[in-house]
Amino acid sequence: MTTPPRLSRLTFHGPLSEARAAAMVRRLAATRPGSVLDIGCGWGELMLRLLAAVPQARGVGVDVNAVDLERGRCAAGARGLADRVEFAEESAVGTGRGPADVVLCLGASQALGDDLVTALRELRRLVADGGRVLLGEGFWQRTPTEAELAGMWPGASVTDHHDLAALVDLTVAAGFRPEWIETANPDEWEEFESAYQADRELWLAANPGHPLAPETRESLDTHRASWLTYRGTLGLTYLTLAPTSH
Template sequence: MTVASTPHDDLPPRLTRLTFHGPLSEARATGMVRRLAATRPSTVLDIGCGWGELMLRLLDALPQAQGLGVDLREEDLRRGRHNAKARGLTERVRFVRESAVGTRRGPADVVLCLGASQALGEGLGPALRELRRLVADGGRVLLGEGFWQRTPTEAELARMWPGASATDHHDLATLTDLAVAAGFRPEWIETASLAEWEEFESAYQADTEVWLAANPGHPLATETRARLDTHRAAWLTYRGVLGLTYLTLVPTTT
């Protein structure tokens, strides 16, 4: 029997063009995995993991390691579980739907927190202190965090996300100093390139843009068009203004 389609069956797939949920190239990810694997961790904790692509790659490189990803979006967690099964990692990784605020999931040898420090609570300083609590001595934290490449103007802030403020991010030097103050030394400091940003932001919307071009009369087209146009305008405004750094942090011992 053929089941009649509903008006929403033709919605686009979500984020299929993205490998990582952030501006991260294959080359940079390979280097990160190699550097983190060299410490021979046995446990990996991914805060705000999404579908946990970098964690899965790290587990691929470490046949004895166990991984745990924590996030609140079940759709992304399902994608992570599916990818783990396809790679034969089901016995070594779990994806758990829960808040990371005050989590007792640590300590772990490697803690990943890629664009997700807000999952640990309000403010970067407290989030960094939480990361120090969650990482084992001798381990590593890989933090992906936004920073201002230059101070945005008021006109630029008005075209970014709702309520955008110059206080939403620090500059890179201040951000790194906060990590040191929280009990880390920076082993590696790198920043996403403009090419990585463009790849990410284009892929973020590509599925929906193609769908909208083919379905301009769909009941959700007006809402979808407004969302796409708003996000694109914000991205093209913070392009070259908002950066993203990847800090590989070593916990100091007391």
């Protein structure tokens, strides 16, 4: 039975442009890391680009999605990086994989704990002194209304995210100084959300009578409605964080 294709249109699993990714890699590569740890790595695209830019570095990506990890392994092999990177199928909770010179956590703080304060504490534990954390984290661009929350994800609450100022303050309280603060722009969001759905949308258009069509249609329509509700309300910031000395 043919099944809907998955995420082939996505380069990064998040709203991240090529230009922004290249600038991030240059900034992180300038610190000359020897080790990179990617939490909730998916297929680890940004990690692989950083390893390519820093020939002496080795990387570990941790995730629980076997399909994404295999995609990462294939990409590493195709780029001649297989001997410098490990994709580990395991939970990041309490991981002993650190400390690393660069820790990536892009839209995956939930992999480290049930709340952001716990995740930030873990990120500080996992990064070496003098290293960097690149954190991609959601924030409210404005306070959502109750009607908007009802149209987002199940159980959405105003407490699910902070505003950007409060979020940055939490990173400082956790033992970091923000080297760089940037936010995904509308074009990055629209490219990501469209690419996230596009494979399955086209499959559904070509296979409306397939046994998997009803559940695929429901998933697509639910996600699209959610995105078009939080569009312009939910933001995503990329924070390059330098740990303060213990």
